[in-house]
Amino acid sequence: MDYLIEGFKELEWQQPVMWLIGCILIYLAIKRDMEPMLLLPIGLGCILVNMPLTNVLTEAPSNAFLIGAFGDLAKEYSFATQAVGGEGVIEWLFKVGIEASEAMPILLFIGIGAMIDFGPLISNPKLMFMGAFAQLGIFITVIFAVLVGFNLNDAASVGIIGAADGPTSILVAQTIGAPELLGPITIVAYSYMALVPIIQPPVIKLVTTKKQRLMRMDDQIIKPVPKVVKILFPIVITIIAGLIAPKSLALVGFLMFGNLLRECGVLNQLSKTAQNELVNLITLLLGITISFKMIGSQFLTIDTLKIVGLGLLAFIFDTIGGVLFADLMNLFSKKKINPMIGAAGISAFPMSARVVHKLGRKEDPTNYLLMHAVGVNVSGQVASAIVGGLIIALVLG
Template sequence: MESALTLWQSTGIANLTWRELLMLLVGCGLIYLAIAKRFEPLLLLPIGFGAILCNIPLAGIGGPDGMLGMIYAVGIETGIFPLLIFLGVGALTDFSALIARPSTLVLGAAAQFGIFATLLGALALNLVPGFDFSLSDAAAIAIIGGADGPTAIFLASRLAPDLLGAIAVAAYSYMALVPIIQPPIMRALTTKAERGIVMEQLRPVSRLERILFPLMLLLLCAMLLPAAAPLIGMLTLGNLLRESGVVDRLSRSAQNEIINVVTILLGLAIGSKLSGELFLTTQTLGILILGAFAFAIGTGAGVLMGKIMSRLTGRKVNPLIGAAGVSAVPMAARVVNKVGLEENHHNFLLMHAMGPNVAGVIGSAVAAGVLIALVTP
């Protein structure tokens, strides 16, 4: 009898709390979104599974001595995983569109307005009872507006590790929702004529330019904003591996094996932060709301800057490409292409939108550098 009772007390059913049960359902929900709806499946699937694993009663997988807890300590607390992802992003990204038309960098800068507007929004939320965001919390939440998963995780692990789970889930969920969030804002802010503007073809970019670009970017970062050097450094290294053309094997590893392995581990480690006590709070709800706000503002600011550029250049720029200034590569550029095609079936904006799109990656990394330099946890 005694041993039967002991056995019962070691089962999951006897120890399951409502929080754990709810988080198991959240994990299943994320896996459902990944498989059935194809929402960022590469990340939401491991995150959802990580959430399930870390909420198994008694197992303590997400605790400091558990498997996921150790992966978290090694990869995310140190900031290594998001940086390795950036290496892969650099190796996967073709910056030619940006080199051919450098002025699109301004669009990438404008879209970062979403980050700083959300910072104010998070601080203003302190007026509502139940919320207590410090300046560093607010900065970590605001970076969701950069629409860049690895940057958000890197910054959150530096400034607000407690909020990391919610921030990462919000960032990746909204990146998956880009095709739903962005088009209404883009249509509301532009006229039919503006959406129909056809842009002239980009000039070809020489190999030497593509090799010099990452070096120039790194040099500028080293001189002006060393706080962003880890992010920009890995991005430019990955890109140099790609463009140099002499280390094909390394470039392929960065594009495939390294980024894939790290994505699995990163997803699991983030999932391990989705434990009931940390996630089921009013703060999480606030973060989810602020994240949507951040995305919308960033998109709007990008489009408005696109309109300004369109006026200044005498209607040579389609303002829609401003919306791609939020990073979310290459999803945002594809959305721009789709909205452009709705107006004019022969107007392919994809390559033109890639410029602001990759500028957004650089812009959000710079914004993260500023926040790291100025905000101390």
């Protein structure tokens, strides 16, 4: 009967702790509606990969079970040892979907690109500078990560949490960081993205005055953008990003591909598929695949706690970077910008834009900042993908 309690005998203390973490993630996903599309699969995956002797990871189940049931007979006929070293389904998904070519996060970008309307940004292109400076938190966090003991590669993978974009964080962390950090980085990135409505408002209030928050942008009308410009825009961005930041092209190129599907007007079926079925399918698999990196012995370390703190720092400095750059632009611009919209340069689309708009309406219920904030928000999406590629290029030299 020993074979029935083999699982209990192999249990380590980290595993029940990870079950608890998995349950917390599931609770946050369901009850608090925090990024449920990712946190729920990650939460359940976390429980799956922290069960001993299962076939979701490397060892097949028949090994211990058959040895326990048939003893020396199993070893003699070798059928209990064949599966040792074979991949379980989650490990296979990870090796194929992420490790091989970072396919899952990159393909997800097609769907994200198909969802984005660049109209508000094209109508007022200078908003894109705020999206660029809202990536400040990434670079500042790299420095702080080195200060707390991470090596440069790991520090850069932690810093990319500031991109506030799951696929970018996964791609960069997988390319340059230590493999055991991928799990905590992903969890922290998605968790803080869900917490943007809590993190950003106090930071915005800290770096702006009431007078600034009341600034109106009614004189800056968002004009309709000609269709030909909306079609050429993703092509132009692809070429520029590809030439200057070639390591970013996997992300930027697929983002723009998705956008071109949307804007060309002749591929509505594909655009709808990209926005719905493709995104849903990949998100479903991505969550459970990432849980491969949530094995207790690798996840429950001091480094994970450091990553939690550094991730928060990244989001705070992103917000500050965007807002302060908007202030700087106001020194040279005749048409003044409400500096709060700079905070929407964080790539958490569209949540950050909504947070800024809500904050603006709290100060003045007649102040409508949403479309301007959306313009900055989508520029942050592009800028974060470009910065992801830049980080890879700068770290790998």
